[in-house]
Amino acid sequence: MSEGLDAKALWSISYGLYVVSSRSGEGRLNGQIANSVFQVTSEPPQVAAAINKGNLTHEYIEESGVFAVSVLSQDVTMKFIGLFGFRSGREVDKLSQARYMPGATGVPVVLDYSVSFIEAEVVGSLDVGTHTIFVGRVVAGRVIGGGRPLTYAEYHELKKGKAPKAAPTYRG
Amino acid sequence: MSEGLDAKALWSISYGLYVVSSRSGEGRLNGQIANSVFQVTSEPPQVAAAINKGNLTHEYIEESGVFAVSVLSQDVTMKFIGLFGFRSGREVDKLSQARYMPGATGVPVVLDYSVSFIEAEVVGSLDVGTHTIFVGRVVAGRVIGGGRPLTYAEYHELKKGKAPKAAPTYRG
Numbered sequence: 001m002s003e004g005l006d007a008k009a010l011w012s013i014s015y016g017l018y019v020v021s022s023r024s025g026e027g028r029l030n031g032q033i034a035n036s037v038f039q040v041t042s043e044p045p046q047v048a049a050a051i052n053k054g055n056l057t058h059e060y061i062e063e064s065g066v067f068a069v070s071v072l073s074q075d076v077t078m079k080f081i082g083l084f085g086f087r088s089g090r091e092v093d094k095l096s097q098a099r100y101m102p103g104a105t106g107v108p109v110v111l112d113y114s115v116s117f118i119e120a121e122v123v124g125s126l127d128v129g130t131h132t133i134f135v136g137r138v139v140a141g142r143v144i145g146g147g148r149p150l151t152y153a154e155y156h157e158l159k160k161g162k163a164p165k166a167a168p169t170y171r172g
Numbered sequence: 173m174s175e176g177l178d179a180k181a182l183w184s185i186s187y188g189l190y191v192v193s194s195r196s197g198e199g200r201l202n203g204q205i206a207n208s209v210f211q212v213t214s215e216p217p218q219v220a221a222a223i224n225k226g227n228l229t230h231e232y233i234e235e236s237g238v239f240a241v242s243v244l245s246q247d248v249t250m251k252f253i254g255l256f257g258f259r260s261g262r263e264v265d266k267l268s269q270a271r272y273m274p275g276a277t278g279v280p281v282v283l284d285y286s287v288s289f290i291e292a293e294v295v296g297s298l299d300v301g302t303h304t305i306f307v308g309r310v311v312a313g314r315v316i317g318g319g320r321p322l323t324y325a326e327y328h329e330l331k332k333g334k335a336p337k338a339a340p341t342y343r344g
Binding site for chain 1: 187
């Protein structure tokens with residue numbers, strides 16, 4: 001880390017909290033918590049997500065070229081975040097413990113604690129070291145229920161949540 | 173836009189509000205409001221920003237390969253956002269109307285209404301159509317003052333703010 005950098009400067013960047021989900025080439029399903037999701041263009045609508053290369057969801061997005069983003073609401077439970085954010089899909093079948101629907105692209109769209117969802121087809125990606133930024137053209141999306149999106153700051157403050165080691169915002 | 177897409181689904185993605193600033197090859201200075209800024213890796217710390225290709229700041233970042241991000245606080249004024257977000261640096265010398273300091277990389281680090289700043293050197297970029305995603309390795313950064321980061325939702329709700337046409341999140 002650079003000597004001129006106080007890491008706290010990075011902590012004031014704002015995010016939401018999301019489940020990014022995908023499927024393997026053979027149709028296996030997985031999803032993970034992510035905070036680094038944002039819209040990058042409006043015409044056409046495209047979104048970007050930074051995903052850790054070691055994660056199963058990364059493998060699945062590379063295989064299938066599609067992913068979904070569920071925007072988590074303020075009523076999300078730590079149990080849910082524990083399952084999707086701190087367990088690996090290589091060890092536990094996360095989707096068997098969640099409510100989801102098959103999306104237009106065949107990805108599992110997670111519905112639990114979700115304000116809305118977005119489905120995207122990968123049109124570009126950028127290798128940034130430990131993570132890949134996947135850029136997807138939005139092919140579907142809908143507001144699901146009520147509730148307000150949980151911000152990452154609220155997750156830290158209200159839920160006393162932490163970032164796992166694989167997160168772009170991990171505080172070592 | 174896809175028929176399966178309700179654009180409101182995209183509106184629940186969370187952002188902050190930032191000034192992204194840079195300098196030209198000849199040392200001219202500019203900055204603009206951006207919401208699409210996020211950290212993409214922690215080791216090493218890297219940030220990404222989606223910048224409209226038509227903007228002067230885009231030209232400057234391409235020329236100099238460096239940019240700064242100032243995280244705007246909740247007390248930012250609509251006058252300030254009007255200057256940096258809705259005027260072009262081709263028509264007005266924005267920095268002459270703001271408080272800033274020269275950063276380690278020579279970029280102007282805007283201090284007005286800023287919770288913290290981050291300075292970065294471009295290490296990669298991705299063409300996503302109307303915008304470019306610039307990825308920068310963070311070389312400096314500090315918490316400047318007090319205040320809480322303004323979220324994009326608060327900007328819309330509290331400040332009744334709109335997105336300009338060049339924004340990734342423009343609502344046509």
